[in-house]
Amino acid sequence: MSDKSTKNRLDNVLEDPGALAIATMYARSYMTAAALNGVGAPEEELNSFLDDVLGSFSEFEELLLSDAVGRDDKLAILDRTIAPKASEFFVNFLRVLIRHGRIAMLPMIRRVLGRLQEEAAGKRRVRVRSAKPLSESSRSQIREQLMIKLGFEALLQETVDASLIGGMILQIGDTVYDSSLRSRLKELKGRLVEKALNEIQSGRDRFSHPERD
Amino acid sequence: MKFKADEIASVIQKEIEDFRGQVLTAEVGRVIEVGDGIARCTGLSTAMSGEMLEFSNGTRGLAFNLEENSVGVVILGDYLKIKEGDEIRSTGKLLSVPVGEALLGRVVDPLGNPLDGKGPVLTPHTRPVEWQAAGVAERQPVKEPLQTGIKAIDAMTPIGRGQRELIIGDRKTGKTAIAIDTILNQKDTGVICVYVACGQRGSSVAGVVEILRQRGALDYTIVVAASSADPAPIQYIAPYAGAAMAEYFMYQGKHTLVVYDDLSKQAVAYRQLSLLMRRPPGREAFPGDVFYCHSRLLERAVKLNKELGGGSMTALPIIETLEGEVSAYIPTNVISITDGQIYLESDLFWKGIRPAINVGVSVSRVGGNAQNKAMKKIAGSLRLDLAAFRELEAFAQLGTELDKATQSQLDRGYRMVELLKQPQYGPLHVADQVITIYAGAKGYFDKVPVNKVQETERQLHEFIRTEHADMRDKLVAEAALTEEVEGLLKKALAAFVARLASKS
Numbered sequence: 137m138s139d140k141s142t143k144n145r146l147d148n149v150l151e152d153p154g155a156l157a158i159a160t161m162y163a164r165s166y167m168t169a170a171a172l173n174g175v176g177a178p179e180e181e182l183n184s185f186l187d188d189v190l191g192s193f194s195e196f197e198e199l200l201l202s203d204a205v206g207r208d209d210k211l212a213i214l215d216r217t218i219a220p221k222a223s224e225f226f227v228n229f230l231r232v233l234i235r236h237g238r239i240a241m242l243p244m245i246r247r248v249l250g251r252l253q254e255e256a257a258g259k260r261r262v263r264v265r266s267a268k269p270l271s272e273s274s275r276s277q278i279r280e281q282l283m284i285k286l287g288f289e290a291l292l293q294e295t296v297d298a299s300l301i302g303g304m305i306l307q308i309g310d311t312v313y314d315s316s317l318r319s320r321l322k323e324l325k326g327r328l329v330e331k332a333l334n335e336i337q338s339g340r341d342r343f344s345h346p347e348r349d
Numbered sequence: 350m351k352f353k354a355d356e357i358a359s360v361i362q363k364e365i366e367d368f369r370g371q372v373l374t375a376e377v378g379r380v381i382e383v384g385d386g387i388a389r390c391t392g393l394s395t396a397m398s399g400e401m402l403e404f405s406n407g408t409r410g411l412a413f414n415l416e417e418n419s420v421g422v423v424i425l426g427d428y429l430k431i432k433e434g435d436e437i438r439s440t441g442k443l444l445s446v447p448v449g450e451a452l453l454g455r456v457v458d459p460l461g462n463p464l465d466g467k468g469p470v471l472t473p474h475t476r477p478v479e480w481q482a483a484g485v486a487e488r489q490p491v492k493e494p495l496q497t498g499i500k501a502i503d504a505m506t507p508i509g510r511g512q513r514e515l516i517i518g519d520r521k522t523g524k525t526a527i528a529i530d531t532i533l534n535q536k537d538t539g540v541i542c543v544y545v546a547c548g549q550r551g552s553s554v555a556g557v558v559e560i561l562r563q564r565g566a567l568d569y570t571i572v573v574a575a576s577s578a579d580p581a582p583i584q585y586i587a588p589y590a591g592a593a594m595a596e597y598f599m600y601q602g603k604h605t606l607v608v609y610d611d612l613s614k615q616a617v618a619y620r621q622l623s624l625l626m627r628r629p630p631g632r633e634a635f636p637g638d639v640f641y642c643h644s645r646l647l648e649r650a651v652k653l654n655k656e657l658g659g660g661s662m663t664a665l666p667i668i669e670t671l672e673g674e675v676s677a678y679i680p681t682n683v684i685s686i687t688d689g690q691i692y693l694e695s696d697l698f699w700k701g702i703r704p705a706i707n708v709g710v711s712v713s714r715v716g717g718n719a720q721n722k723a724m725k726k727i728a729g730s731l732r733l734d735l736a737a738f739r740e741l742e743a744f745a746q747l748g749t750e751l752d753k754a755t756q757s758q759l760d761r762g763y764r765m766v767e768l769l770k771q772p773q774y775g776p777l778h779v780a781d782q783v784i785t786i787y788a789g790a791k792g793y794f795d796k797v798p799v800n801k802v803q804e805t806e807r808q809l810h811e812f813i814r815t816e817h818a819d820m821r822d823k824l825v826a827e828a829a830l831t832e833e834v835e836g837l838l839k840k841a842l843a844a845f846v847a848r849l850a851s852k853s
Contacts, residue, residue: 153391153418310392314373333471
């Protein structure tokens with residue numbers, strides 16, 4: 137169930153948006169609570185718990201994340217094993233998750249938390265699809281332009297897609313800025329077809345209403 | 350006409366040179382799940398209800414359900430080519446269809462793609478499929494008649510331009526036949542017809558198209574076909590697309606006629622969509638807004654006021670009932686929306702009374718004002734006479750001895766029923782209808798044996814057309830039974846009766 141487990145989902149296949157919304161809620165609350173309680177770098181403990189504890193002891197991970205074990209048992213196990221070694225704040229967070237039956241969302245919460253922290257720091261992820269691999273200069277140019285135009289530091293996630301023919305597509309959140317040659321050619325095609333249609337129509341009109349000319 | 354290659358080349362070259370591709374910005378989402386003609390997508394946070402969306406393979410969709418974390422999209426096209434994870438783009442436009450003169454004589458699907466193999470539909474105009482119906486101030490009362498060419502309808506349930514008259518009946522009672530005859534009768538009247546086939550068998554749509562083509566009615570008709578093999582979303586939007594195509598002409602001041610064949614299938618398609626979208630089911634599992642689905646469609650049939658050009662859109666929705674059950678959900682809804690209904694019965698149909706119109710139950714709530722004056726004058730008492738005849742007929746079946754007056758009333762009733770029969774694809778001009786009904790009601794057919802009535806009627810029309818054409822022309826021109834015309838008509842009928850007597 138952690139990120140390291142066998143990959144059984146395609147990259148373009150999405151998580152359940154309902155689950156994502158819930159995970160976002162928990163991640164945001166975790167971040168806010170940490171700030172209120174003066175806990176610095178709350179993601180460190182979460183990452184370490186997921187990587188060092190659950191990552192190394194897969195039986196423990198299964199035990200904690202599975203539905204087969206009851207809530208009270210899980211809480212008891214948590215108190216016996218993790219509580220003495222971890223901060224009170226983090227253990228409380230785990231307790232809340234267990235009580236709400238959302239402990240299995242932990243890996244997702246971590247991902248969302250990472251994204252939220254980036255956003256809080258004025259960084260945003262930008263998906264860049266280009267026909268050819270980007271050069272270092274064009275990379276810095278993209279970053280610079282995004283900083284000027286939209287006012288955030290871009291974290292580029294690059295993919296190469298030869299079918300774009302040329303140019304690139306930037307995606308920030310749900311908004312896409314498409315300047316690929318493929319889309320432009322498509323638009324040009326549409327415009328040429330429309331022009332041809334108008335020509336044909338006017339040619340027809342000339343025959344059917346000759347008095348107008 | 351020949352194209353000059355270099356001329357074209359320079360035009361194209363200039364177009365390409367001037368082409369400045371702009372960065373296209375769009376809102377995108379991803380498909381989470383897809384199946385049965387619908388897709389659920391994430392993202393698209395700014396999508397509007399009813400907005401047109403585009404999948405990455407070019408298939409169009411319609412934002413149908415806006416939910417907290419996802420958007421329910423109706424797929425207008427082949428949903429089998431869409432995969433989970435595909436990109437979907439908002440377009441910021443409403444779903445539109447091509448409209449215009451180029452569509453006349455064509456058979457298209459509800460998105461305006463040609464189905465008849467006659468090449469692309471060349472029209473620069475489009476129109477949103479969903480359109481707000483004209484308001485009260487933009488309308489005027491229904492006053493002009495729309496002649497169906499069917500005696501029983503034009504005489505007893507007249508239809509006006511801008512009216513919505515429901516055709517309702519069981520399967521195989523001739524509902525489509527009435528609609529087709531009405532379309533055929535619009536030849537040379539300038540009325541533009543749209544026939545929307547929704548959930549029909551492909552073969553019956555092809556049959557209708559063939560009939561329209563043979564009779565030269567396709568020149569002023571658009572056929573919008575969504576067969577039962579098409580996905581539910583396509584069937585659902587078909588009537589709206591047909592209405593949009595007619596509206597284009599209506600707002601140009603022309604008269605239009607739209608046949609929705611049939612709305613019960615559209616309601617079923619809408620039910621399928623709604624249930625797949627997990628909208629809560631109501632009565633007969635239809636969603637709560639199935640009434641709105643039909644009312645907003647039929648409300649678009651209007652007679653526009655003079656400032657807007659005075660165009661009109663007459664709607665003939667068709668509803669199929671099960672075992673004559675008119676109190677089912679969809680029939681009651683549509684009956685309450687429309688301005689009257691023509692009720693067809695299978696009993697009458699199998700008795701040979703075709704069109705199988707039940708005169709007692711069929712009504713037209715506004716058409717009376719629109720009726721041709723001549724017809725109004727002679728058909729006023731026809732409905733009551735027929736009702737009286739039905740009562741007498743039931744009484745006479747008891748085998749009681751009847752007095753002479755009753756017997757003659759019965760005989761005339763039999764002949765009247767016979768005269769109201771009409772073969773399919775044989776619409777009559779209103780003047781001919783007036784002559785027939787006048788002759789029947791005034792007893793000129795009393796001497797003709799009942800089984801010869803229809804043949805004699807044909808002979809009468811032939812006689813009038815060849816020997817008293819001036820009288821008929823006058824009747825056509827004045828559209829009223831003035832004393833002069835009535836006198837001439839009486840003379841002609843007397844001559845005809847005399848000729849019949851001399852023959853036998």
